[in-house]
Amino acid sequence: xxxxxxxxxxxxxxxxxxxLAIAAPGLIAVFxxxxxxxxxxxxxxxxxxxxxxxxxxxFMLPMSVTALTALIAHMEHxxxxxDHLRALPLPRWTIYAAKILSVFLVLALMSVGVFxxxxxxxxxxxxxxxxxxxxxxxxxxxxxxALGRMYLAxxxxxxxxxxxxxxxxxxxxxLVVGIGGTFFAVVATAAKVGVFLPWQMPVNMxxxxxxxxxxxxxxxxGGGLVLLAxxxxxxxxxEVL
Amino acid sequence: xLAIETxxxxxxxxxxxxxxxxxxxxxxxxVYGFMGRNGAGKTTTLKMLLGLVRPxxxxxxxAGRDALADRLGAARCMGALLEAHxxxxxxxxxxNLDLSRSLLGLKRTELDRVLDIVGLTSDAGRRVGGYxxxxxxxxxxxxxxxxxxxxxxxxxxxxxLDPDGIADMREFLRTLPARANATVLLSSHLLGEVxxxxxxxxxxxxxxxxxxxxxxxxxxxxxxxxxxxCDAPDRARSLILxxxxxxxPDSDRITLAPGxxxxxxxxxxxxxxxxxxxxxxxxxxxxxxxxxxxxDITALPSPLQQDAA
Numbered sequence: 188x189x190x191x192x193x194x195x196x197x198x199x200x201x202x203x204x205x206x207l208a209i210a211a212p213g214l215i216a217v218f219x220x221x222x223x224x225x226x227x228x229x230x231x232x233x234x235x236x237x238x239x240x241x242x243x244x245x246f247m248l249p250m251s252v253t254a255l256t257a258l259i260a261h262m263e264h265x266x267x268x269x270d271h272l273r274a275l276p277l278p279r280w281t282i283y284a285a286k287i288l289s290v291f292l293v294l295a296l297m298s299v300g301v302f303x304x305x306x307x308x309x310x311x312x313x314x315x316x317x318x319x320x321x322x323x324x325x326x327x328x329x330x331x332x333a334l335g336r337m338y339l340a341x342x343x344x345x346x347x348x349x350x351x352x353x354x355x356x357x358x359x360x361x362l363v364v365g366i367g368g369t370f371f372a373v374v375a376t377a378a379k380v381g382v383f384l385p386w387q388m389p390v391n392m393x394x395x396x397x398x399x400x401x402x403x404x405x406x407x408x409g410g411g412l413v414l415l416a417x418x419x420x421x422x423x424x425x426e427v428l
Numbered sequence: 429x430l431a432i433e434t435x436x437x438x439x440x441x442x443x444x445x446x447x448x449x450x451x452x453x454x455x456x457x458x459v460y461g462f463m464g465r466n467g468a469g470k471t472t473t474l475k476m477l478l479g480l481v482r483p484x485x486x487x488x489x490x491a492g493r494d495a496l497a498d499r500l501g502a503a504r505c506m507g508a509l510l511e512a513h514x515x516x517x518x519x520x521x522x523x524n525l526d527l528s529r530s531l532l533g534l535k536r537t538e539l540d541r542v543l544d545i546v547g548l549t550s551d552a553g554r555r556v557g558g559y560x561x562x563x564x565x566x567x568x569x570x571x572x573x574x575x576x577x578x579x580x581x582x583x584x585x586x587x588x589l590d591p592d593g594i595a596d597m598r599e600f601l602r603t604l605p606a607r608a609n610a611t612v613l614l615s616s617h618l619l620g621e622v623x624x625x626x627x628x629x630x631x632x633x634x635x636x637x638x639x640x641x642x643x644x645x646x647x648x649x650x651x652x653x654x655x656x657x658c659d660a661p662d663r664a665r666s667l668i669l670x671x672x673x674x675x676x677p678d679s680d681r682i683t684l685a686p687g688x689x690x691x692x693x694x695x696x697x698x699x700x701x702x703x704x705x706x707x708x709x710x711x712x713x714x715x716x717x718x719x720x721x722x723x724d725i726t727a728l729p730s731p732l733q734q735d736a737a
Contacts, residue, residue, distance in 0.1 A: 194527050201518050268514030271571075274478040275531055276503035426481055 191277060191285040196292065204258040208293045211251040212300030215239050220308035223319060231323035232309075236330045237393070239305040243298075244337045244390040249372060251297060252290075252341060252348050253365025259290055260352035260361070269427040279423035287349055287415065294345065298334045302327075337389040340404050342411025344368070344385040350418045354425075385410075429492065431456045431579050431611035432477065437486035439472055446472045447483070448635040454613055454628070456578075457605045461626030461643075462615040463722060469635040470615050474581055477613075478508055491578045507572035507610075508581040513564050517557035521548060521567050524556055528571050542570040546600075561588030569600075576608060583615045594621065601625045623718035633726050646721060652690045654682045654697070657710030664706050671700060681714060 199205045219239050223230075263269055263286075272282055306325075313320045347368075352361040368386035375381035382391050382399050383406065391403035432454035439447040447469040454460045464470045475481040477488060479499040488495040488502070495502035515524045525539050543549045546566040556564065565588055572580055585601070586594045602625045604612055616622050622629065629646065631639040639646075657680060658664045668675045673693070674683045682697075690713045701708050 190530055190533065194530050197523070197527060197530075198516055198519070200523070262516060265514055267510040270475070270478070270480055270510050271508070271514040271528075273480055274503060274506070274508055275528075276500045277531060278500070 188281050188284065191281045192288050195285040195289040198262060199259075199289065199293070202258070202262065204255055204262075204293065207251065207254055207258065208297050209300065211247050212243070212297050212304050215242050215247060215301055216304030216308035218242065219305050220312050223309060223312040224316060226319055229319050229322050232321040232325045233323055235309050235321060236302075236305060236325075237333075239301060240330065240333050240337070241390070241393055243301045243334070244392060245376075246369065246373070247301075248337060248341055248389050249344060249365065249369040249386045252294065252345050253362060253369070255293060256290055256345065256348040256352045257358050257361045257365075259286065259293075260349065261356075261358065263353075264356035273427065280419045283353065283419050283422045286353065287346065287418070290345055290349055291342075294341065295338060298338050299331075302330055302334055333392055336392040336400070336404060340388040340392055340407030343388060343407045343414060344411075346411050346414040346418055347385060350414070350422070353418075353422055382406075429456055430454060430489070431458075431491055432460075432613060433487075433489040434473075434477070435487045437473065437476055437488065438484045439476065439481060440484055441472075445635050447476070450486070450632065450635075450637045451640075452630060452637065453640065454579075454611060456611050457609075458627040459601060459605060459612045459614055459625050461622035461629040461718075462613055462632070463617075463619065463622060463629060464632035465726065468632040470632055471583070473632065474508075474510075474583055474613075474615060477581060478506065479503060504575075505578045506581060507574065507577035507579070508583075509565075509568040509572040509585055510583050513568045515556045515564060515567065517555065519556060520553050521556055521559065521563075522552040524567065525552075525571055525574070528574055532575050534575050538574055542573045545573060546570045547596075562590060562593045565589060565593075565597075573608065576610070578610055580604070580608075580610050580612045581615075582612060584617065585614065586616065586618055586621055598624055619719040619722055620717070629718065631722060631725055639721075639725050643718070646718075652683075652688060653714040654690065654694055655710060655712050655714045656680055656682055656697070657708070658701060659707040659709075663704065664701060667700060667704055667706070668697070671697065673697070 216239070219235055223235065263272060273279055309321060348361055348365055351364055355361070368384070372381065372384055372386035372390070375384060375387065376390075381387045382402050385407065388403040388407035391399045394400050394403075430453050432452055434450055434452045437447050437450040438445070450469070450473055452473075462470060462473075472481060476483050477490065477495070479495060479502065483496070490502040491505040493501045493505065516527075519527075522539060522543070525542065526536075529536070529538055540549070543552050546569050548563065548566050548570060551559070551563060556567065559567065565585060569582070569585065572582065582601075586597050589597055598621060601612060601614065604610060614622060614626065623643070626643055628642045629640070630637055656664065656668075656675075661680075665675050668682060675681075676683060694711050694713065698708055698711055
């Protein structure tokens with residue numbers, strides 16, 4: 188299994204998926220940087236870090252998952268690529284398990300990237316405008332914990348998106364579901380039922396009501412694991428004709 | 429012992445019976461030419477051998493292993509080049525091979541060995557996206573050779589190759605069983621190429637294996653032919669019919685009865701033509717090509733049609 192996972196990660200070398208893994212958190216940092224330079228008065232660390240995490244969870248995470256899963260799956264959707272992989276003397280479930288583990292690993296790096304790049308963007312802005320140096324305490328563990336919760340709550344949406352992207356060779360079904368899910372997550376932000384929408388689960392990690400956070404985390408992570416088992420069962424048994 | 433043995437393989441896709449009772453027997457160390465028209469069921473059969481498609485009925489043994497009960501064991505004995513290559517265009521040839529090598533748990537030295545065999549060592553560092561079709565084909569064969577499998581399944585290995593590449597590939601395939609101690613199952617539409625490298629052939633037609641034999645036996649069992657070049661073809665034709673021979677209406681060939689003495693028939697025909705005042709400028713015995721045999725067989729009413737009748 189480790190061998191298959193390492194091969195999956197090596198496939199990302201110089202790939203579009205790897206570029207996305209850097210670009211998505213980078214864009215949040217760029218936004219934070221320019222937003223900070225627009226300011227007239229210093230703001231607390233909390234504002235910059237939590238707003239970056241908010242943008243990540245609200246929009247960039249679901250969209251990145253959509254793109255990342257489509258790009259990673261698409262590498263295998265070339266003519267007969269699945270045939271070559273599935274004809275190897277490997278248990279088929281390991282191929283799909285390695286695929287999703289590689290997505291989770293990239294997503295973990297992206298989450299760390301959101302934290303690190305945003306911190307770096309704030310520091311860089313302060314170099315240009317020292318008077319905007321953020322106030323308050325930089326609570327790294329709190330920010331990382333929030334990002335970690337978002338990551339776990341995103342399990343369900345990652346499995347849904349990867350399953351669709353692996354099942355259909357076209358980009359279209361994955362993109363339609365991902366963009367549609369993100370759209371509904373945005374328009375249903377205030378709705379109580381929104382917490383049950385997989386694409387909204389990560390952003391609920393910033394909710395002030397405890398029940399929202401617990402429900403989204405439980406459903407996102409637990410539901411994701413259940414769906415993951417189903418996905419592995421289905422894809423490894425399926426014939427790719 | 430057989431390298432590949434199937435018994436009554438059957439697979440249906442909806443209303444279509446794609447493979448109907450196919451029993452392949454491929455002896456070890458041979459090159460087996462697997463032929464058939466598009467849609468004859470070749471790809472489905474290859475996919476069943478590789479464990480990619482489950483048969484509805486039948487058995488498959490690869491190098492003595494039951495491929496349906498022990499897919500991993502059978503897969504360890506096989507290497508495959510499928511019609512499209514399935515490479516990652518953003519990685520180099522060597523990186524692509526190295527991914528497969530890692531998955532198979534082989535040593536790194538294996539890469540140099542297979543790259544050397546297919547003559548790609550100097551281009552191995554280039555991105556596959558920039559490879560020509562022929563280079564991709566050779567890289568595909570290199571991948572199939574990783575781990576020195578006992579059975580190689582090659583689907584249209586000469587696709588996209590230039591004439592030099594085809595000649596190289598022909599030589600490569602001809603010597604492969606001896607060099608790699610492997611059995612080669614070669615699926616191809618290029619019957620002339622198959623004829624030059626195969627020891628044994630199987631012809632699939634509308635899902636059924638309508639012929640399977642050693643090429644030498646097949647040729648020996650065919651009616652011999654003479655090729656005639658003369659001045660007055662129409663007069664010659666009447667005369668040939670008068671001698672009890674069968675001139676081919678669409679070519680300059682005359683088919684003799686199986687087992688007929690070709691030399692004696694040619695001598696008698698030449699005498700008769702010359703005595704009739706017809707100038708003869710060519711009269712030569714012809715071996716029936718695999719293509720002619722194939723055309724004869726696939727032009728027959730299919731077994732399904734016969735059953736229906």
